[in-house]
Amino acid sequence: MAKQTYSISDLAQELDVTTRTIRFYEEQGMLAPARRGQERIYSPKDRVALKLIVRGKRLGLSLAECKTLIELYDPQTGNQKQLNIMLGMIAERRAQLEQQLLDIQQMQLELDSAEERCRAALAETVGKTAAAK
Numbered sequence: 001m002a003k004q005t006y007s008i009s010d011l012a013q014e015l016d017v018t019t020r021t022i023r024f025y026e027e028q029g030m031l032a033p034a035r036r037g038q039e040r041i042y043s044p045k046d047r048v049a050l051k052l053i054v055r056g057k058r059l060g061l062s063l064a065e066c067k068t069l070i071e072l073y074d075p076q077t078g079n080q081k082q083l084n085i086m087l088g089m090i091a092e093r094r095a096q097l098e099q100q101l102l103d104i105q106q107m108q109l110e111l112d113s114a115e116e117r118c119r120a121a122l123a124e125t126v127g128k129t130a131a132a133k
Helices: 008-015 019-027 044-058 063-071 080-132
Strands: 034-036 039-041
Touching: 008 019, 008 044, 019 044, 044 063, 063 080
Parallel strands: none
Antiparallel strands: 034 039
């Protein structure tokens, strides 16, 4: 039985990324396709790595974090270490998002207060202008 391989266009279409994006990840050392002349031949391991990158980027992970997860990929051990590291990254990302949410809520309160002061000052100015006429 022949080993399953993928072309760059197969992976780009399957994972909804551009071929340029895949070549970028290859340049970063995150993918290592075989070559047949000018053609790139991606293995199932490359496909899994690309899926990890795409999923990680959607979760807001950095390329360095994605690279760490790829390096920990080891299906023989059930990927336990990789999964534990990923859980830590998820918890860290969740904490960052919660802090950003608090920061946004605080900024909204400050904007509300500034708007209220501006409207009050404007009303006072309009009132003085009307009284002066």
